[in-house]
Amino acid sequence: MSTIDYKCPGCGGGMVYNSEIGMLYCASCGREEKIEQFAAKYKLEQEHDSSLQQFHCNSCGAELITDQLSAATVCSFCGSGVIIGERLAGKWSPDLVIPFTISKEEAIDAFRKWCRNGRFTPKGFMSANRIKAITGMYVPFWLYDLDNDVEVKARATRIRTYIQGDYQYTETQHYALYRKLKLNYSQVPIDASEKMNDSLMDKLEPFPYEQLKSFQVPYLAGFVAEKYSYNEDEMLPRADEKVKSYIDAYIQSTLGGFTTVSVTDNDVRRSVKHAKYALLPVWVLHYDYNQLEYTFAMNGQTGKVVGKPPISKGKIALWFGVSTTATLLIIKSISAFMGGGFW
Structure with a gap:
C-alpha cells in the first residue's frame, strides 16, 4: 500500500x-x-x-x-x-475541507477553561491534568443542499368575546387555510463516520462553512482522517429528519394570528440539489478521572466543546441548600412587609 x-x-x-x-x-x-x-x-x-x-x-x-x-x-x-x-x-x-485553525495547545487550554466553567463539576476534575489523549481528526460529513416544495392545508378559528347591553357574546369565525411554500436548505451537515457519536457531532455545530476550501491532500498532514462509512444515499434520511424541525417551525410561523389551528394535510416534496463530501475538523479528547474515561469533542474552527463531565453531588447539595435558604428569606421578608408572620 x-x-x-x-x-x-x-x-x-x-x-x-x-x-x-x-x-x-x-x-x-x-x-x-x-x-x-x-x-x-x-x-x-x-x-x-x-x-x-x-x-x-x-x-x-x-x-x-x-x-x-x-x-x-x-x-x-x-x-x-x-x-x-x-x-x-x-x-x-473529498470535495471540500475546513482546515483546523485551533492548534493542539490552544485546544488543551480551551478545554481546561471550559472545565472550570462547570458549576457542578468536581474540583479535582477541573484542576487535575488528566488529558489521556488528544487527537486532531478530520471527520467525514455529507453536506446536502435540499429543495423542499411544501403544501399545507389547515383549519383555523378566530374567537372574539364581547359584551353588548346585558349580554356577553362569543363570536367564532372559521377559516380554511392553504400555504404553498418553497423552503431550500444548503449545506445540511450529517456526519458519515461509523465511529463518531452522532449526538456529539450534531452538538458541535455550526461549523463556519464560509471557511470551506477545495480539498487538498496536504491539509491532512499531521492529523488523523477517515473516509466515510456511509454514502450520501444512506445518510439522506438523517438529513430529512434534521430539516423537518425547521420546516415544521416555519409552517407554524405562517399560521399565526388565529385562536386555534389544526393542520389537516402537510405534503413535503424534497429534492436533493447537491450532496458534497467534506472533511470537518474535530479535536477529540479523552480525559481520565476517578478511574473512568470521559470523551469530549471540540470544533476545530470555533473551539466549541461538547461532552458530559462528571457531576459533584456535594456541589449540587450545596447549591440546593443555598437556593432554598435564599427563597425562604425572601418569602419571610415579603410576609413581614405585608404585616404577616412566617416561621
Missing part, C-alpha cells in the same frame, strides 16, 4: 499542516511551504484493494497498522504525518 508524506525541501524532515499559519511546517528547521505547491506534486491513484491494514512509514520505515477506514494518521514512532493515498482517490476523494 502506497503512502504519502511531505518532506521538507530544506532539511528532509517531515512537514505537517500548521493551523496557525495555514501552511505546511517543518518542526526541524522551521521552513514553511504553501499548500498549493505540494498538492500538485501528488496524484492520487486508486488501487483495487484498499482494505489492507498494514503499511510502512516513509520517514522511519516503521510498520504501522490502521483500520480500513483511516485515510490519514500520524506515525507513533517518528511523529510524521502519513496519508494513505488510495483511500482518498476516486469515490473516496
Whole structure:
C-alpha cells in the first residue's frame, strides 16, 4: 500500500499542516511551504484493494497498522504525518475541507477553561491534568443542499368575546387555510463516520462553512482522517429528519394570528440539489478521572466543546441548600412587609 508524506525541501524532515499559519511546517528547521505547491506534486491513484491494514512509514520505515477506514494518521514512532493515498482517490476523494485553525495547545487550554466553567463539576476534575489523549481528526460529513416544495392545508378559528347591553357574546369565525411554500436548505451537515457519536457531532455545530476550501491532500498532514462509512444515499434520511424541525417551525410561523389551528394535510416534496463530501475538523479528547474515561469533542474552527463531565453531588447539595435558604428569606421578608408572620 502506497503512502504519502511531505518532506521538507530544506532539511528532509517531515512537514505537517500548521493551523496557525495555514501552511505546511517543518518542526526541524522551521521552513514553511504553501499548500498549493505540494498538492500538485501528488496524484492520487486508486488501487483495487484498499482494505489492507498494514503499511510502512516513509520517514522511519516503521510498520504501522490502521483500520480500513483511516485515510490519514500520524506515525507513533517518528511523529510524521502519513496519508494513505488510495483511500482518498476516486469515490473516496473529498470535495471540500475546513482546515483546523485551533492548534493542539490552544485546544488543551480551551478545554481546561471550559472545565472550570462547570458549576457542578468536581474540583479535582477541573484542576487535575488528566488529558489521556488528544487527537486532531478530520471527520467525514455529507453536506446536502435540499429543495423542499411544501403544501399545507389547515383549519383555523378566530374567537372574539364581547359584551353588548346585558349580554356577553362569543363570536367564532372559521377559516380554511392553504400555504404553498418553497423552503431550500444548503449545506445540511450529517456526519458519515461509523465511529463518531452522532449526538456529539450534531452538538458541535455550526461549523463556519464560509471557511470551506477545495480539498487538498496536504491539509491532512499531521492529523488523523477517515473516509466515510456511509454514502450520501444512506445518510439522506438523517438529513430529512434534521430539516423537518425547521420546516415544521416555519409552517407554524405562517399560521399565526388565529385562536386555534389544526393542520389537516402537510405534503413535503424534497429534492436533493447537491450532496458534497467534506472533511470537518474535530479535536477529540479523552480525559481520565476517578478511574473512568470521559470523551469530549471540540470544533476545530470555533473551539466549541461538547461532552458530559462528571457531576459533584456535594456541589449540587450545596447549591440546593443555598437556593432554598435564599427563597425562604425572601418569602419571610415579603410576609413581614405585608404585616404577616412566617416561621
